[in-house]
Amino acid sequence: MSEYLTLGNYTSYFFLMTFALMFIDVFGRRALLIQGSIVLSISFALLGVSGGLTENSSKLDIPVAIPGIIGTVVLFIATGAFGVGWLATVWLIPTEIFPTTCRAQGTAISVIVWGIANFAITFLTPVMFNNLSYWIFIVFAGTNAFAGLWTYLYQPETGGRSFEENQDFFKEAGEANTWRVSKVAGGDWIKMRYPDPKNPDGEAVDAERVPLLRRLEDQLPSTD
Numbered sequence: 001m002s003e004y005l006t007l008g009n010y011t012s013y014f015f016l017m018t019f020a021l022m023f024i025d026v027f028g029r030r031a032l033l034i035q036g037s038i039v040l041s042i043s044f045a046l047l048g049v050s051g052g053l054t055e056n057s058s059k060l061d062i063p064v065a066i067p068g069i070i071g072t073v074v075l076f077i078a079t080g081a082f083g084v085g086w087l088a089t090v091w092l093i094p095t096e097i098f099p100t101t102c103r104a105q106g107t108a109i110s111v112i113v114w115g116i117a118n119f120a121i122t123f124l125t126p127v128m129f130n131n132l133s134y135w136i137f138i139v140f141a142g143t144n145a146f147a148g149l150w151t152y153l154y155q156p157e158t159g160g161r162s163f164e165e166n167q168d169f170f171k172e173a174g175e176a177n178t179w180r181v182s183k184v185a186g187g188d189w190i191k192m193r194y195p196d197p198k199n200p201d202g203e204a205v206d207a208e209r210v211p212l213l214r215r216l217e218d219q220l221p222s223t224d
Contacts (some may be wrong), residue, residue: 093158169184
């Protein structure tokens with residue numbers, strides 16, 4: 001049963017992560033990362049609770065299937081949230097903030113850091129499962145909450161901006177003497193910038209700034 005559930009989990013993961021292609025230019029990179037962290041933190045906290053109930057089901061006199069089913073559903077949600085929010089987005093941001101003179105090096109460093117972190121998690125997870133049991137999910141809830149908080153404080157929204165515009169963030173952050181996104185340029189870097197296709201000056205809109213998909217409110221039918 002566990003093997004079938006694992007296969008089903010990763011099959012749904014495969015299909016759900018394709019939503020990242022549609023959402024990444026609708027909601028923006030920053031929003032997907034933050035919302036993904038929120039869903040993951042809540043999911044892992046619920047997995048910790050369901051794991052505790054499952055392990056202590058005989059003492060609490062509850063059917064083991066109930067927390068088991070809830071935990072399985074939550075795990076599917078967590079895996080999908082990672083695929084939509086954190087799987088593809090983190091690979092896109094380095095290509096939007098590094099200049100061509102050091103893009104290969106910057107992207108390579110990000111891959112190296114990802115590889116080391118991935119190795120550490122893969123190596124330590126069985127050890128933590130053996131020693132922490134279901135409390136491991138609380139650890140994961142905390143790490144995902146930290147990732148979301150870090151993104152909220154320091155990750156600028158790079159979508160809908162040209163490379164030169166993204167470089168302005170670092171200049172303005174240096175002038176403001178802070179990396180807090182909310183304090184740089186009056187918080188302009190918190191949200192995705194959408195260019196106006198009807199340029200009043202009659203000039204063509206920079207194609208690099210035009211999202212693949214428009215923001216969500218532009219795609220919904222008007223109620224006027």
